[in-house]
Amino acid sequence: MTIDSDLEGQIAEWRAYMDRRRELHRTDAEELEDHLRSRITELAQGGLRTDEAFLIAVKRMGSLDELSREFAREHSDRLWKQLVLPSESDAPTAARTRRELPVMVLCAALAALAIKAPALFGLGLGEDDDAAFYARNLSLFALPALAAYFAWQRRVGLPVVAVLGALFVLGAVAANAYPLDDDAHTLVLTAIHLPLALWLVVGVAYVGGDWRSDRRRMDFIRFTGEWLIYIALLALGGGVLTLFTVGTFEAIGIDAEGFVSQWLLPCGAMAAIVVAAWLVEAKQSVIENMAPVLTRVFTPLFAATLLAFLVAFIATNNGIDVERDVLILFDLLLVVVLGLLLYAISARDLTARPGLFDRLQLVLVVSALVIDVLVLLAITGRITEFGFSPNKTAALGENLILLANLGWSAWLFLGFLRGRMTFAHLERWQTRYLAVYAVWAWTVVLAFPPVFDFA
Known part of the structure; x- marks a missing residue:
């Protein structure tokens, strides 16, 4: 036939x-x-x-x-x-959710208790002398529990479990073995890049060890966007709970700020990392309707903001400041743009024809690409004048990585809009580029401290 x-x-x-x-x-x-x-x-x-x-x-x-x-x-x-669709209930899905609930609660409880465990060894949460320890290790409290939850849910084999465990141990050693002073630049870089490196380790557990699959990697990208939405919602709810807790106890003469700062906020934040992941899995239909709407709302807003910045840059002819806080701000801006692009790709119907939103995304990507080039020029100028430092070297590497991704994404987008290639080319490029981010994050965590004499 x-x-x-x-x-x-x-x-x-x-x-x-x-x-x-x-x-x-x-x-x-x-x-x-x-x-x-x-x-x-x-x-x-x-x-x-x-x-x-x-x-x-x-x-x-x-x-x-x-x-x-x-x-x-x-x-x-x-x-x-x-x-x-006969009038059937969602009983199988509900039964699976109920079956996974106790495991999720256990993993969330382990994450919540993990952040209190250092206090048993004299490392007080909130103490100025111990702030550097918690900054280095923050991602090690909750992400192992989250990886364990996914490893159980996906029924991964012992070889994958062994790899996951080895990578978390490597992260713990890198965060604590190096003699980093509290004011060391490489300590800040470790605190920023270790969570990214370990989040991609969680991704290995999420895809059930099938990391070579483009589709599974895209599933993890989609999950990350949905998880961030639930984290934001839980944070808003947690803020309201905190205010009511302090206010109601204060009304009867009890100061609850110590309990809030030492137990409610840190333990709740660690548990929320696991709970948000469970909510993404359990409430999939809800978040799948919400996330694409948010993407379509913020894509034009960010595109307009970047275009306004470029116009102001040209009109004023002012250079870009390359101090550490400014570099972090620009990198975060580019990461947000990349996140919008990734989630829009993950939520798109691959069979749909090019439309207005695709052209708007191309404008967003090209604007981010131009800003990335301007930041790179400013960074290389400062490096040429003052030499390499941990912050400038990290910013240089990250902006080069983003430049390659945004540049090729723009080319693929243009090819798709002109009908010369399918949208699947862009999706495959983004999912395979995750390995570049993983390698760079681990490089910063493992190599930068000794290369720059732990400064």
Whole structure:
């Protein structure tokens, strides 16, 4: 049977949805697609039109896999919603969520207790003398518990568990073995880059050790954006809880600020890292509707801001200050732009044609690229005049990495808008570039302190 182009489009849309699901490996999705095509062929040979065969085949596959029902639920304007969606509850998903809840609570409790463990050895939380210790080790309190939760959820094998454990141990050694003074620049660099390095280690657990899969890496990028949204929501709720706790106890003459600063805030923050991850997994349909909206709201706003900055830079002819705080600010700005790009890519239908939002993203990427070049010129000028320092070297490396990513992303975006390549090229480029960030973060943590004499 020759499958017509309309049917191919329907199958491509169904497959794109399946590929976005974390529950399915690529081989599983391929097997489901083969099964779907076989059923369509059988039904068409029985006298049905191809569109009718597709509707019935998807309905029958819905009894095999709830993902088909979810696909129909998302595409509520389609006729076959009624075919695929009988009045069935989400009992399997709810049962899985209830099963994972105790494990999540255990991991969140371990993360909350971990930040109090150093106090047993005389390292007080909030003490000025011990602030450097907590700055270096902050990511080591909660991220191992989060990685353990994903390792359990994904049923990863012992080799992957061993790799995860070894990387966390390496991070702990790098954070504490070097003789870094409290005012050392490399200590600040370690405090900034170690969380990024260990977050990508969590990503290995999240993808079940299947880090070579482009689709799985994109799933982790999508998860990271959704996790940040839930962290922000939990932080807002935690702030309200803190205010009420202090206010209500103060009303009866009890000072609760010590409890809040020593227990509620630090333990709650560590537990929230795990809880937010569980919420992303348990409330997937909610966040999938929210995150793309936020991306579409903030992309034009950031594009306008960057264009306004470039206009002001040209009009005033003022140079860019390259002090440490300013460098961090510009790098954070570029990272936010990259984050908007990544999440927009992860939420996009790969089969959709180029649109206005894609052109707006190209404007955002090109504006960020120009700003990155200006920052690089300022950094190299200062290095030429005053020599290398830990901060300037780190900023130079990070901006070069961002330059390569933004530059090639702009080229791929332009090719997509001109119809010369598919959107999948851009997605693959971003997912594979994660390895570059991981290598750089570990380089800063492990190599910078001894290279710059622990200064």
